[in-house]
Amino acid sequence: MADFEIAVIGAGVVGLAIAARLSEKHKNLVILEKNEKYGMETSSRNSEVIHAGIYYKPGSLKATLCVEGREELYRICRKHNVGHKQITKIVTATNESELMVLEATYANGRENGVPLEILTKQQTLALEPHINTVGSIFSPTTGIVSAHELMDCYYHLAVSNGVTVQHHCEVVGIERRGGEYAITVDEGGQRSVVTSEKIINSAGLYSDKVAQMAGIDIDKAGYRMVFAKGSYFSVASTKAKLVSRLVYPVPHKETLGVHVVLDLGGRLRMGPDTEYMDELNCDYSVAESKRNVFAESVRRILPAIADEDLAPDMSGIRPKLQRRGEDEKDWIIVHEAQRGLEGFYNLIGMESPALTASAAIAKHVEGIL
Ligand SMILES: Cc1cc2nc3c(=O)[nH]c(=O)nc-3n(C[C@H](O)[C@H](O)[C@H](O)COP(=O)(O)OP(=O)(O)OC[C@H]3O[C@@H](n4cnc5c(N)ncnc54)[C@H](O)[C@@H]3O)c2cc1C
Structure with a gap:
């Protein structure tokens, strides 16, 4: 039996939102985060704007999850006293x-x-x-939010639902073994293996590299960022x-x-x-x-x-995912079953408005899980 049912790689706002949501129904979750604390990369280096959803291509994940996520975000902020203002x-x-x-x-x-x-x-x-x-x-409907308070909120919801958060724990290898994944982690130079039935790759700037670790040809797949x-x-x-x-x-x-x-x-x-x-x-x-x-x-x-x-x-x-001069590209949020990676979920190219949409992204991932 695997150590965990679900391993979420990356404790940015997206990984934390996913862990907070999934832990309501799934009891054996771990978040693996390479930094000493959650939210030290893109999720704490942005405009902190709650986007309304004006710009994104109609029907895209960015458009639908931004509009849905914005309202959900306001609800979460009100319910859990997360600093925010509908400033317009x-x-x-x-x-x-x-x-x-x-x-x-x-x-x-x-x-x-x-x-x-x-x-x-x-x-x-x-x-x-x-x-x-x-x-x-x-x-x-545009607003601003404290990204730190929002991440604190998701973190505490996840932890109070029993999620294990392993900081200082960098994923360096992923191997499919039978019906589970063997994940090699590096904790300050010490390597060990944790196993999980499912993996959610929410590694932000490194999500294409994590997909590569699982054996995906990221150039062929169009995942290279x-x-x-x-x-x-x-x-x-x-x-x-x-x-x-x-x-x-x-x-x-x-x-x-x-x-x-x-x-x-x-x-x-x-x-x-x-x-x-x-x-x-x-x-x-x-x-x-x-x-x-x-x-x-x-x-x-x-x-x-x-x-x-x-x-x-x-x-x-x-x-x-959008190279210089290209048209906007949508987020990639997929289950990689067709590549022989049953239970492996990739979130790639999670640029703006993923802070706004975080709660809706989590709901979407729950839907495809
Ligand atoms: C300049 C700028 C302005 C923005 N403004 C807005 C805005 O106003 N509104 C909005 O909605 N969005 C905005 N965004 C977008 C938003 O900040 C991001 O979409 C969001 O923070 C992405 O969150 P994430 O959890 O996917 O990634 P991250 O915050 O990058 O989290 C990924 C985590 O994965 C961890 N990780 C990576 N590799 C590994 C590994 N191998 N093992 C373990 N852990 C790993 C990292 O350490 C990190 O903590 C902006 C972005 C930028 C850059």
Whole structure:
């Protein structure tokens, strides 16, 4: 008999949400996490926005699970006192030529079932007098959340349901043995094997590598990811009251654009930009040299920001299936039975809006389990 019924690899917001949900019915779960604590990678390096679901391709997993997950997330936050605020958002067109993109974005959002309103220049300025606009979309269901508190919540729900969480425990090998999986783990240089009937690969930036460990040819399968760093600059506190909600430019092909992010403490940040990386490295430093370029793109939406108002802040790395110049790619959430890996579930390319959608992703995984 295997040590565990289900092993979840990775304790980011997605793995934790899955463990919290599955542990309501399955009693023998383990989470294997390589870092000393849960949530130390992408899940704690993002905009903490509860996305409404405006941008994603209708019918995609991103669209459906974002819309469903957003409402579920608000319910979880209210029930478990997770810090959040339905702060709302404006997507602003800054010149006439962007109005067409704005309309297409509105139509896409409506097709996804997102409540949205088109505002004129005057209506927009009545809400946000300091932004540059010729018209906008108002999104009443967009919000912000404390990603740390959300992960604490999922973690405690999982642990109180009896889930074992093994930190400092890196998965380095996976082998199918009879009806179970032998998982080789490295704990500070010490290697051992744990066995599990099922595996859920929720390893974020390393999920393609984990799939490879199980014997999947990730190039043939289309699982090999690319990585895009997103940096943020913080704005001087004297300028923090220039906006009272999230303000985004119209979206571009690979990014939502450098936007104005407010956190629950009222701190204003700008970001993230999109910098494709040649290879994955965990250099999260933010280059001071980006300040000018950053300030210029920020001034397109908030003209009162001067270069010296910005200071390098934090960054995160997006695990993407979409290569530079390609159209958006959907998340991969699959049971790999057809590859001879019965009971092996892959979650790959879990970029934004997976924080928003975490609870709905967990429900979806339960559905295919
Ligand atoms: C700049 C930026 C801004 C974003 N903004 C938003 C936003 O506003 N709203 C939103 O909804 N989403 C946003 N996102 C996306 C969101 O942050 C991610 O989609 C989400 O955090 C992914 O969670 P995860 O659990 O899949 O991955 P992660 O948080 O990366 O967790 C994966 C875990 O797996 C562990 N792991 C990896 N390999 C192994 C191994 N071999 N053995 C054991 N453990 C392993 C890692 O240590 C890690 O803890 C943003 C992302 C970025 C980069």
